[in-house]
Amino acid sequence: MLRRVLVLFCATALALPAQEFRAWARRLEARGVSVSAGIWDAGTGKALERHRDELALIPASTTKAVTTYALLKSLKPDFTLETEVWGDLRDGVVEGDLVFKGDGDPLLTSERLWLLVQSLKKLGLRRVTGSLRLDQSAFDSQRQPQGWENTSANTLPTVLALSVNFNRDEAGRPAADPERVACEVLTRLLTESGIAVEGKPGGPGAPLKLTTWTSPPLRALVMDINKWSNNFMIEMLVRKFGAGSWPRGILRIQDFYRTAYDLGPEAIHITDGSGLSKENRLSARTLATILRGAQHDFEVGPEFVSSLKIIGGEPWKLKIKDPNLTRRVRVKSGHLDRVDSLCGFLQTLDGKQRVFAILLNGPCGDDDIWEQVSRWANQEAPTSNNR
Numbered sequence: 001m002l003r004r005v006l007v008l009f010c011a012t013a014l015a016l017p018a019q020e021f022r023a024w025a026r027r028l029e030a031r032g033v034s035v036s037a038g039i040w041d042a043g044t045g046k047a048l049e050r051h052r053d054e055l056a057l058i059p060a061s062t063t064k065a066v067t068t069y070a071l072l073k074s075l076k077p078d079f080t081l082e083t084e085v086w087g088d089l090r091d092g093v094v095e096g097d098l099v100f101k102g103d104g105d106p107l108l109t110s111e112r113l114w115l116l117v118q119s120l121k122k123l124g125l126r127r128v129t130g131s132l133r134l135d136q137s138a139f140d141s142q143r144q145p146q147g148w149e150n151t152s153a154n155t156l157p158t159v160l161a162l163s164v165n166f167n168r169d170e171a172g173r174p175a176a177d178p179e180r181v182a183c184e185v186l187t188r189l190l191t192e193s194g195i196a197v198e199g200k201p202g203g204p205g206a207p208l209k210l211t212t213w214t215s216p217p218l219r220a221l222v223m224d225i226n227k228w229s230n231n232f233m234i235e236m237l238v239r240k241f242g243a244g245s246w247p248r249g250i251l252r253i254q255d256f257y258r259t260a261y262d263l264g265p266e267a268i269h270i271t272d273g274s275g276l277s278k279e280n281r282l283s284a285r286t287l288a289t290i291l292r293g294a295q296h297d298f299e300v301g302p303e304f305v306s307s308l309k310i311i312g313g314e315p316w317k318l319k320i321k322d323p324n325l326t327r328r329v330r331v332k333s334g335h336l337d338r339v340d341s342l343c344g345f346l347q348t349l350d351g352k353q354r355v356f357a358i359l360l361n362g363p364c365g366d367d368d369i370w371e372q373v374s375r376w377a378n379q380e381a382p383t384s385n386n387r
Contacts, residue, residue, distance in 0.1 A: 018049045020375060021049045021051065021372065021375070022051070024371065024372050024375075025037065025051040025052075028360065028362075028364065028368060031362065031363055031364075032362045032363055033360050033361065033362035033363060033364045033368070034055065034057055034360070034361040034362055035051055035052060035055075035358075035359070035360060036051070036052050036053055036054070036055040036056070036057050036283050036284040036285075036357075036358075036359045037050065037051050037052075037053065037284050037356075037357065037358040037359070037372070038050030038051065038053035038284045038285065038288060038356065038357060039354050039355070039356040039376055040288050040292065040354065040355050040356070041352070041353075041354060041355075042292060042295060042345060042353040042354055042355045043353065045292060048354070049376075050284070050285075052284075053283060053284040053285040053288075053357075054283050054285050055283055055284075055359075056266075056267075056269060056281035056282060056283045056286075057281065057282070057283070057339075057341075057359040057360075057361045058278050058280060058281065058336065058339045058359070058361050059275055059280055059281070059282040059287070059334055059339075059341050059359055060275045060334025060335055060336045060339045060340070060341050061229045061231075061274065061275040061332065061333060061334035061335065061341075062275065062282070062287060062332050062333070062334040062341040062342070062343045062357070062359070063270055063272070063273065063274060063275030063280055063282065063334070064225060064226055064229065064234055064273070064274060064275060064332055065226070065287065065290065065291060065294075065308075065332040065343055066253070066257075066268065066270065066282065066286075066287070066290055067234055067237075067238060067253055067270070067273040067274075068222045068225055068226055068234065068304065068307065069290060069293075069294045069300070069304050070252075070253045070256045070257065071218065071222070071237055071238075071241060071253075072218060072219070072222055072300040072303055072304055073256065073260070073297065073299070073300050074241070074252070074256055075218055075241070076218070076299075076300070077217060077218055077219035077222075077300055077303045078217050078218070078219070079217065079218040080214045080215050080216070080217055080218070081103045081104050081105040081214070081215040081240065082103050082105075082212040082213065082214050082215070083100060083101065083102060083103055083105050083108065083116070083162065083212065083213040083215075084100075084101040084103070084135075084209055084211075084212050084213075085098065085099070085100055085101075085116070085120065085209070085210045085211050085212070085213070086098075086099040086100075086101060086135075086207040086208065086209050086210060087099060087125075087128070087207045087208070087210055088207045088208065089123065089124070089125060089208070089210055091124075092124045092125060092126040092127065093125075093126065093127045093128075093129065094125065094127070094128045094129065094130070094207075095129050095130075096129060096130040096202065096207065097128070097130035097131050097132065097133045097207075098128045098130070098131075098132050098133070098197070099132075099133045099134075099135055099207060100132065100133070100134050100135065100162055100186065101134075101135035101137075101138070101161075101162070102134065102135065102136055102138055102139075102160065102161030102162025102163070103138055103161065103162075103240070104138060104139070104161055104236050104237065104239060104240035104244075105162075105213075105215040105236075106163070106166075106215075106221060106230075106232065106233035106234075106236035106237060107215060107216060107221065107224070107233065108162070108163060108164050108165070109164075109165055109166075110164070110165060110185055110189070112213075113164065113185065113186060113189055114189050114193075115213075116211075116213040117186075117189045117190055117193050117195070118193065119211050119213070120190075120195065120210065120211060121193055121194070121195060123210060123211065125195055125210075126194070126195060126196070127195065127196045127198065128190070128195065128196065128197045128198065129198050129200050130198070130199065130200055130201070130202070131183075131197065131199045132183045132186050132187055132190075132197060134160075134162050134179050134182060134183065135161075135162070136160050136161045136162055136179075137161070138161035138240075138244050139159070139160060139161040139239055139244040139245075140244050140245050142245070142246055143158050143159065144156060144158075144159070145235065145238075145246040145247075145250075145271060145272040145273075145277065146246070146247070146271040146272070146277065146279065147271040147272055147276070147277025147278065147279035147280065148272065148276055148277060156174055156276075157174035157175065157178065157232055158174070158175070158178050159232065159235050159236055159239060160178060160179070161239075161244070162182065163178060163182070163232075163236065164178070164181065164182035164185050164186070165181075165185065166230075166232045166233075167181070167182075167232070169181060218237075219303040219307075221233060221237065222303065222304070222307045223303075223306070223307045225237075225307070226307040226308055226309070226332055227307060227308070227309050227314070229332075229333070229334075231274035231275075231276055232274075234273040234274045235272065235273050235274055237273070238250065238253070238272070238273035241253070246272070249273070250270060250271060250272070250273070253268065253270070253273075254268050254270070257290070260293075261289060261290070261293060263286060263289070263290075267282075267283070267286045268282070268286065269281040269282070270282070275334055275336075276336075278336065278339075282359070283359070284343075284357035284358065284359055285357075287343040287357035287359075288343065288355050288356065288357045291343060291344065291345065291355045291357070292355045295345065295355065305330060305345070308330040308331055308332055308344055308345075309330065309331055309332065309333070310327055310329070310330050311325050311326065311327070311328070311329040311330070311331065312325060312326030312327055312328075312329075313326070313327050319366075320370045320374065322370075322374045322377075322378070324349075324374075324377065324378055325346075325373075325374060325377055328346055328347045328377055329344065329345070329346045329347075329373065329377060330344045330345045330346075331343065331344030331345075332344060335366075338361060338362055338363065338364070339359075339360070339361055339364075340360045340364045340365060340366060340368065340369055341357075341358060341359045341360065341369075342356075342357070342358050342369045342370075342373065343356065343357035343358070344356065346373065346376060346377045347377070348376070348377060348378075348379070349377070349378060349379070354376065356373070356376060358372065358373070
């Protein structure tokens with residue numbers, strides 16, 4: 001199956017010296033930084049340079065490379081989520097409450113909800129005698145995954161089956177009462193579209209499904225997640241993957257890698273989908289194995305690789321002071337306090353494709369990683385293999 005194609009042939013790589021790479025790793029370790037790093041030939045899987053590539057460290061947002069590929073492969077790129085709207089609509093009037101039932105769509109923004117409201121208007125809806133009600137039953141009562149206890153509060157919006165604007169307020173802060181904010185946004189959009197919400201109590205108890213609103217396909221959601229490192233969106237999808245349960249979603253991701261790649265929970269040691277948890281542990285070898293496997297996956301590989309950030313391309317400027325890297329490096333990065341990581345693909349000056357991963361835990365920064373990535377990308381193909 002996949003695993004035959006995806007094995008990284010570390011043991012067979014040539015054991016020739018790579019002085020600059022070794023010196024880079026040892027300088028970091030002398031500063032108290034733990035290092036797991038390596039680069040492999042993307043075609044053969046042969047290790048070219050590596051340093052403690054089996055060491056599992058905190059990966060930060062490079063975790064998203066692991067979770068998004070598992071979701072793409074398991075659910076398929078065209079997978080969508082449907083938000084349902086229920087009510088007792090008669091002659092343009094919903095008698096009682098108008099109910100919005102969430103399904104885990106992570107991209108229910110005001111702009112997209114405006115389109116949903118327009119679809120209700122086309123059905124003839126002019127007035128709701130009751131109030132707006134949110135059905136959150138698709139997700140269980142857990143509000144945060146394991147491992148978020150020591151993470152900055154600004155990164156912790158509540159994850160609900162129906163979440164509007166990433167459950168953040170107008171200032172971008174996590175909403176203290178996200179359901180109230182969601183109802184306010186929906187009420188405003190309905191009112192501005194000429195649909196009155198009267199808020200009267202009572203009404204019929206057996207509403208019918210009026211319409212459904214379909215999310216963008218998974219391939220588009222994964223694009224947003226990986227290019228912008230959207231923590232909220234991936235956690236929504238992990239919960240959906242677990243039928244509303246975070247632990248079950250994580251277990252399904254681990255089961256996928258055990259079956260397809262022979263990577264057990266000791267290799268895919270994660271407690272969330274985004275990488276916010278400092279309980280997560282991945283190694284450079286594990287990340288590279290998955291990346292290389294995804295690249296060679298005809299079914300979903302193109303969608304996955306195109307979701308990675310292209311250095312020097314797209315809407316962002318090149319942050320790295322090396323113009324030679326422009327459009328030659330595709331990556332997923334990760335940053336937490338005392339954690340910097342990067343994994344992806346690069347093309348050498350002679351046109352060879354490489355897969356690489358670097359995880360640093362300790363007093364480190366972006367420059368420490370890009371020093372080595374620039375060296376890899378701007379030199380002739382490396383041929384040595386380190387411990």
